[in-house]
Amino acid sequence: MLILRAAALVVVLVGAGVVNLFLAPQLYTPRPPVFSGPDLASTWEWRGHSFGVNTWWLSENAPNATFTHVGVAVPDNAASGALPVGILLDDRPARILELDFDTSSIPVDVSRMPGVRDALFAKEVLKGNIRCQVDTFSPQDGRCDFFTAWEGSAPTGEPLELVGVLTRVGGDGDEMALIEKNLLEEVTRQPVESLTLMGVNQ
Amino acid sequence: MIDWAPLLTELLTLAVIGLSGVAGGLALGWRNPFLLAAAAVAVSGVVRVITTLAAWSFGQYSLMTEAWWVASSALAAVGVVLIALKFRKEGGVALLAFGGLALAALATKYVFAIGERHHRDSVSAVETALLLFQGELDPTVWGPEEKRGLAFPLMLALGPDGRLLSAVTPLIFLSLLLAVVWLGREMTRETVPTRWFLWSVAIVGVFSLTVPIFRVSLTYLNAHVLMALGVLLIVAGGLLANRHGRFDLPTAGLVSIGVITATTARVEGIVTVGVLLAWLASMTWLSTWRDRGFLFLPIALSGVVLSWWLGASGSEVPDSFGVSALLVAGVTIVGAALVVSPLVDRVRFLLFPLLLVGIVVLLARVLVVAEDPLAELMSQFNNVVLGYGGWGVAAASLGVSLILLGWKSRSGEYHLLATLSVTLIMTVPFAKMFEFSGLVGGFGRDGFYDSVNRMWLHTLGVVAVTMVVGFAEFLRDVAPKRQVSGRGEGTTPDYTSNRVSDAKDSVS
Numbered sequence: 264m265l266i267l268r269a270a271a272l273v274v275v276l277v278g279a280g281v282v283n284l285f286l287a288p289q290l291y292t293p294r295p296p297v298f299s300g301p302d303l304a305s306t307w308e309w310r311g312h313s314f315g316v317n318t319w320w321l322s323e324n325a326p327n328a329t330f331t332h333v334g335v336a337v338p339d340n341a342a343s344g345a346l347p348v349g350i351l352l353d354d355r356p357a358r359i360l361e362l363d364f365d366t367s368s369i370p371v372d373v374s375r376m377p378g379v380r381d382a383l384f385a386k387e388v389l390k391g392n393i394r395c396q397v398d399t400f401s402p403q404d405g406r407c408d409f410f411t412a413w414e415g416s417a418p419t420g421e422p423l424e425l426v427g428v429l430t431r432v433g434g435d436g437d438e439m440a441l442i443e444k445n446l447l448e449e450v451t452r453q454p455v456e457s458l459t460l461m462g463v464n465q
Numbered sequence: 466m467i468d469w470a471p472l473l474t475e476l477l478t479l480a481v482i483g484l485s486g487v488a489g490g491l492a493l494g495w496r497n498p499f500l501l502a503a504a505a506v507a508v509s510g511v512v513r514v515i516t517t518l519a520a521w522s523f524g525q526y527s528l529m530t531e532a533w534w535v536a537s538s539a540l541a542a543v544g545v546v547l548i549a550l551k552f553r554k555e556g557g558v559a560l561l562a563f564g565g566l567a568l569a570a571l572a573t574k575y576v577f578a579i580g581e582r583h584h585r586d587s588v589s590a591v592e593t594a595l596l597l598f599q600g601e602l603d604p605t606v607w608g609p610e611e612k613r614g615l616a617f618p619l620m621l622a623l624g625p626d627g628r629l630l631s632a633v634t635p636l637i638f639l640s641l642l643l644a645v646v647w648l649g650r651e652m653t654r655e656t657v658p659t660r661w662f663l664w665s666v667a668i669v670g671v672f673s674l675t676v677p678i679f680r681v682s683l684t685y686l687n688a689h690v691l692m693a694l695g696v697l698l699i700v701a702g703g704l705l706a707n708r709h710g711r712f713d714l715p716t717a718g719l720v721s722i723g724v725i726t727a728t729t730a731r732v733e734g735i736v737t738v739g740v741l742l743a744w745l746a747s748m749t750w751l752s753t754w755r756d757r758g759f760l761f762l763p764i765a766l767s768g769v770v771l772s773w774w775l776g777a778s779g780s781e782v783p784d785s786f787g788v789s790a791l792l793v794a795g796v797t798i799v800g801a802a803l804v805v806s807p808l809v810d811r812v813r814f815l816l817f818p819l820l821l822v823g824i825v826v827l828l829a830r831v832l833v834v835a836e837d838p839l840a841e842l843m844s845q846f847n848n849v850v851l852g853y854g855g856w857g858v859a860a861a862s863l864g865v866s867l868i869l870l871g872w873k874s875r876s877g878e879y880h881l882l883a884t885l886s887v888t889l890i891m892t893v894p895f896a897k898m899f900e901f902s903g904l905v906g907g908f909g910r911d912g913f914y915d916s917v918n919r920m921w922l923h924t925l926g927v928v929a930v931t932m933v934v935g936f937a938e939f940l941r942d943v944a945p946k947r948q949v950s951g952r953g954e955g956t957t958p959d960y961t962s963n964r965v966s967d968a969k970d971s972v973s
Contacts, residue, residue, distance in 0.1 A: 265942060265943055266943065268869045268870075268871070268939075269939070269943050271869050272866060272869045272870070272939075275862055275865050275866065275869070276668065276672050276862065276866070279672070279675070279857070279858045279859070279861070279862040280671070280672055280675040281675075282852075282857060282858050283675035283676050283677065283852070283857030283858060283859065284675050286852075287677060287852035287856075287857035287858065288677070288852055288853055288855070289677045289855075290582055290677045290678060290680075290681045290855040290913055291582060291677065291680060291681050293580065294580030294581070294583075295578060295580050296574050296578055296579060296580045296581065296631060296684070297580065297581055297587075297591065297629070297631075297686070298471070298574075298624075298628045298629055298631055299591075299595065299627055299628050299629065300591055300592060300595055300596070303588055303591060306580070306583075308580075308583045309583045309588070311583070312583050312584060312585045312587070312588050313588055315588060315592070316588055316591075316592065319592075319596075355592060355596070356592060356596055359596045359597075359600060359602065360596075
């Protein structure tokens with residue numbers, strides 16, 4: 264009887280081990296280790312969970328950068344009852360690191376300008392998720408795809424001015440970006456001041 | 466390409482953790498080198514928690530890390546003297562064992578570059594460690610973060626400037642494994658030959674390695690494994706106290722380290738700690754004032770440390786339960802004095818069984834008041850039976866193994882361990898209930914990201930010891946009889962036993 268139980272245990276453990284290794288859902292895929300907050304924002308598998316630490320990465324990789332068009336507000340021409348729209352950068356790291364946000368204006372909208380989004384994305388230096396609200400009529404789950412772009416591999420000289428931009432609506436999901444001002448003006452061939460702000464019917 | 470500068474900084478920090486942790490254990494009267502090594506990170510974590518809370522309480526936020534370095538360095542210096550003069554063998558072996566764990570932990574990050582399972586909770590732990598704790602900010606400006614605990618991010622924050630102490634996560638995991646082996650051996654030393662014990666460790670170890678969440682836990686940035694280590698230290702203290710029929714300083718120290726670790730690892734840890742303290746308080750052999758005094762210590766510490774943490778960090782948790790932090794501390798001290806006093810002796814044996822009945826009744830109530838009781842009950846089915854939560858078929862294998870290992874022929878200590886394992890498993894949804902007003906919910910949802918699914922990890926150490934002991938005894942029984950040197954006695958679960966074994970005292 265004891266031998267039978269022992270044999271049954273062997274079968275159970277070997278069988279379960281095989282199931283665990285080859286049939287059961289796995290949790291681990293190879294990825295580089297995390298040593299710091301900015302690592303979280305820049306490591307591909309963490310991006311879906313790192314919407315609160317993009318500013319941490321920016322504080323290290325674009326020191327003293329200023330951020331404009333990063334507010335949340337009801338667009339000027341929206342119908343009554345419209346929801347406020349915009350990009351929410353004011354996370355906990357941003358508050359601790361005392362980043363310089365100008366929230367007086369909501370992001371500009373380049374989502375309907377042909378080729379602009381792809382041209383900006385070609386200069387992407389960080390991608391992930393960000394808290395946002397794009398639609399003035401229906402509340403969202405508050406998460407958009409996100410990327411940051413600037414010219415060159417790393418900023419040198421003057422601190423960067425990063426502009427909040429709506430780059431995509433619908434399709435593969437809403438997407439917002441922080442784009443270096445000169446790059447944005449070069450790609451859109453317009454000064455930032457003349458670009459349309461996020462508005463109704465997005 | 467190895468990044469040497471941060472690696473050497475981490476190595477130095479781990480050396481201080483090891484030396485101070487081993488010294489703390491020696492000062493508490495522990496003499497077993499493997500216990501000293503396995504519990505060193507917990508001892509050091511307790512020093513970190515207490516020095517931080519002290520710094521916060523005096524408004525000296527900028528001294529929170531310096532206080533740990535000063536206290537740990539002093540402890541390490543005491544340790545060097547103690548080891549050199551009196552405990553050369555125990556201390557030397559303990560430091561060697563800890564050094565092995567520490568080097569292996571460093572290698573996971575700096576040599577093998579093993580990354581971590583991604584999770585929003587881990588992001589929170591990293592933020593808390595590097596921005597709040599390494600930034601030495603006033604915790605009240607940070608906002609509520611109690612759920613994910615204090616102890617684990619405090620240890621992470623001991624890394625080089627702007628970086629985590631990355632090796633501490635695998636170190637905690639490896640320490641838990643060493644504690645499992647140590648306690649498993651303590652429970653079988655007199656009854657199972659070494660070879661069958663080692664075979665048992667190999668069987669349980671290899672099987673565990675097939676379980677996805679077990680492998681991920683090596684590097685997962687969350688406090689669950691630290692919680693498991695705290696729980697195992699409490700259980701170890703209780704089992705050894707029960708074996709020897711006395712509650713002395715080494716036992717009180719072991720339980721207290723476990724209590725502080727588990728209480729500050731996660732905010733609902735206090736519920737699990739409370740259940741285990743009820744088990745300790747129900748031991749009927751408590752008779753001398755010495756036993757009672759030493760048991761009073763960890764029970765009182767549980768509430769004092771919790772209220773100190775929540776009070777010093779400006780937490781809103783006490784308010785949400787309609788009490789103040791000071792009241793929690795006061796009630797715990799008075800309650801601890803009452804529960805260890807002779808006034809309770811006549812009903813002492815009922816404390817733990819009554820608590821278990823209470824847990825079952827409360828969990829049943831959750832199901833009764835749920836909109837869909839079956840859905841509530843089955844919400845963990847996908848996680849632990851179908852493996853969605855990363856458990857593979859470990860839960861089913863555990864259940865079948867418990868049946869096949871048998872019950873009548875197993876030792877009393879195996880019975881006690883199995884009883885505690887089941888109790889801790891029930892405690893997981895019970896503890897989760899305290900997150901919800903009205904004590905509802907608690908059974909979680911599908912997937913790895915469900916906290917109930919990850920809270921099963923809190924039982925990891927105790928369940929692993931249970932399996933190691935069960936398999937060791939079973940292998941002894943199956944093997945040819947010539948190598949049998951004895952057998953555990955007792956055939957019923959006996960958590961209030963006053964049996965005093967003549968086994969070698971391996972704590973003190």
